[in-house]
Amino acid sequence: MKIVVLNGSPKGDVSVTMRYVAYIQKHYPQHELKVLNIAHQINGIEKNEQEFTRILDEIHSADGVLWAFPLYIFVVIAQYKRFIELIFERNAQAAFKGKYAAVLTTSIHFSDHTAVNYMQGICDDLEMRYVDAFTPHMQDLTLDDGRQALLQFAQHYFTAIEQQHPTLRRFAPLTHSSVHYSPATAPAKLDLLGKRAVVIADSLQNPNLRAMVDGFRNCFVQPPELFCLEDIDIKGGCLGCLQCGYNYECAYTGKDGFIDFFNTHIITADILVFAGAMKDRYLSFAWKRFFDRSFFNTHTPVLQGKQLGFIISGPLAQNQNLAEVFDIYTQWQMATLVGFATDEAPTSAGIDAQLYALACNLTDYSALQYHKPKTFLGVGGWKIFRDEIWGELRFPFVADHKAYKRLGIYRDFPQRNIKSRVGISVLLTMAKVKVIRDSIYKGTMKDNMVEYLDKILDNPNL
Numbered sequence: 001m002k003i004v005v006l007n008g009s010p011k012g013d014v015s016v017t018m019r020y021v022a023y024i025q026k027h028y029p030q031h032e033l034k035v036l037n038i039a040h041q042i043n044g045i046e047k048n049e050q051e052f053t054r055i056l057d058e059i060h061s062a063d064g065v066l067w068a069f070p071l072y073i074f075v076v077i078a079q080y081k082r083f084i085e086l087i088f089e090r091n092a093q094a095a096f097k098g099k100y101a102a103v104l105t106t107s108i109h110f111s112d113h114t115a116v117n118y119m120q121g122i123c124d125d126l127e128m129r130y131v132d133a134f135t136p137h138m139q140d141l142t143l144d145d146g147r148q149a150l151l152q153f154a155q156h157y158f159t160a161i162e163q164q165h166p167t168l169r170r171f172a173p174l175t176h177s178s179v180h181y182s183p184a185t186a187p188a189k190l191d192l193l194g195k196r197a198v199v200i201a202d203s204l205q206n207p208n209l210r211a212m213v214d215g216f217r218n219c220f221v222q223p224p225e226l227f228c229l230e231d232i233d234i235k236g237g238c239l240g241c242l243q244c245g246y247n248y249e250c251a252y253t254g255k256d257g258f259i260d261f262f263n264t265h266i267i268t269a270d271i272l273v274f275a276g277a278m279k280d281r282y283l284s285f286a287w288k289r290f291f292d293r294s295f296f297n298t299h300t301p302v303l304q305g306k307q308l309g310f311i312i313s314g315p316l317a318q319n320q321n322l323a324e325v326f327d328i329y330t331q332w333q334m335a336t337l338v339g340f341a342t343d344e345a346p347t348s349a350g351i352d353a354q355l356y357a358l359a360c361n362l363t364d365y366s367a368l369q370y371h372k373p374k375t376f377l378g379v380g381g382w383k384i385f386r387d388e389i390w391g392e393l394r395f396p397f398v399a400d401h402k403a404y405k406r407l408g409i410y411r412d413f414p415q416r417n418i419k420s421r422v423g424i425s426v427l428l429t430m431a432k433v434k435v436i437r438d439s440i441y442k443g444t445m446k447d448n449m450v451e452y453l454d455k456i457l458d459n460p461n462l
């Protein structure tokens with residue numbers, strides 16, 4: 001059997017993910033796993049039609065396609081995303097239709113589920129027969145049960161192909177028939193009271209997006225500044241080299257305009273609005289590259305306290321996964337997600353109302369300097385980074401470790417809270433005595449849970 005492995009690592013063969021593929025190959029020599037370096041070679045693939053056709057030929061002759069990639073900012077790296085865009089732009093879907101697909105993505109589990117959802121959605125859009133995804137931590141190959149699960153996953157994939165198993169489809173095709181939007185005058189112009197608001201769009205070629213950006217900016221007495229990613233000198237996508245890990249110095253430092261742009265216009269804003277049109281199940285390649293390249297800040301949040309809004313042309317309501325990706329991004333950055341305005345409303349007036357609501361909320365929250373509490377996505381996610389940077393990833397991410405100490409990110413480790421540890425030890429000892437245990441569990445438990453909050457309510461100074 002021949003499986004084409006589409007490698008989404010920017011590092012080509014020198015890839016963690018490809019070690020997982022090699023392990024499968026080692027144990028299944030009877031099958032050919034043909035690796036094609038997609039992310040690493042994307043410029044050649046895009047420029048050279050023959051190279052693109054050669055990949056399609058490999059897929060045509062294969063029994064299955066394994067999408068194997070590292071997780072990059074909750075999805076796939078921009079270079080891989082570009083390949084996916086090319087499939088649709090060049091009407092190459094036929095090569096993928098009916099092929100058995102599987103996903104293998106390595107990471108530290110920070111939002112790997114959104115990457116799997118994205119890729120399964122793409123497989124469904126391509127009418128592939130999606131079997132399953134395998135999402136190991138990047139070090140799982142060192143563990144007995146990690147290796148065993150990998151081989152079981154591979155075995156199941158091969159069996160599904162050999163026996164032509166039926167497969168499950170999860171995502172319905174996205175449909176979008178937006179009105180031609182033309183903005184009306186805002187009901188009352190909003191005053192930003194000196195706060196700096198910035199709108200960033202990837203490109204303003206899309207007429208609805210351009211009109212939405214205009215409509216949004218017209219909601220204010222002083223229209224927010226506007227920047228377009230296509231006007232910024234960005235030489236390429238993230239290389240995954242981790243040079244930034246030591247002191248945030250990116251391999252592109254001094255070589256293009258991205259870092260200057262980010263430090264001058266993004267980090268200094270109070271209100272940030274990201275505007276883009278949906279392309280497949282994400283925004284454009286240009287937006288993905290923006291998020292990947294922002295990784296020169298590694299895992300250190302740099303947008304703390306900012307209010308973030310999104311203006312999106314496209315069927316976002318049908319794509320909860322994308323909204324979640326931006327929710328996770330915002331919470332990871334310790335910013336506040338204020339909302340999404342889209343062109344899904346059936347009339348221009350409806351879209352006006354969405355944009356005005358977003359503008360009002362951004363203005364109010366910014367004036368209040370509001371920090372929205374994190375949800376599971378932020379709380380859970382931050383525990384992953386805290387543990388990883390404290391432990392295994394402290395090297396090479398030296399700059400993160402210093403920043404986490406400075407920002408108090410290690411403060412919530414239980415082992416540091418001596419008072420709580422002593423208190424819990426006392427309670428554990430007391431609870432061994434049945435009478436005391438009963439009096440707590442069957443008696444005072446509910447009161448105990450509100451007692452310390454009542455103290456705050458009773459305190460006239462709080």
Ligand SMILES: Cc1cc2nc3c(=O)[nH]c(=O)nc-3n(C[C@H](O)[C@H](O)[C@H](O)COP(=O)(O)O)c2cc1C
Pocket residue numbers: 009010011014015016017018069070071072073074075106107108109110111112138238240241242292295
């Ligand atoms: C720019 C960048 C972004 C990343 N984004 C994520 C992420 O969102 N979630 C995660 O768990 N790991 C993330 N990682 C970690 C990689 O997914 C992980 O190291 C992967 O195993 C690398 O595989 P590769 O060597 O095949 O490229 C990121 C790494 C880099 C360099």
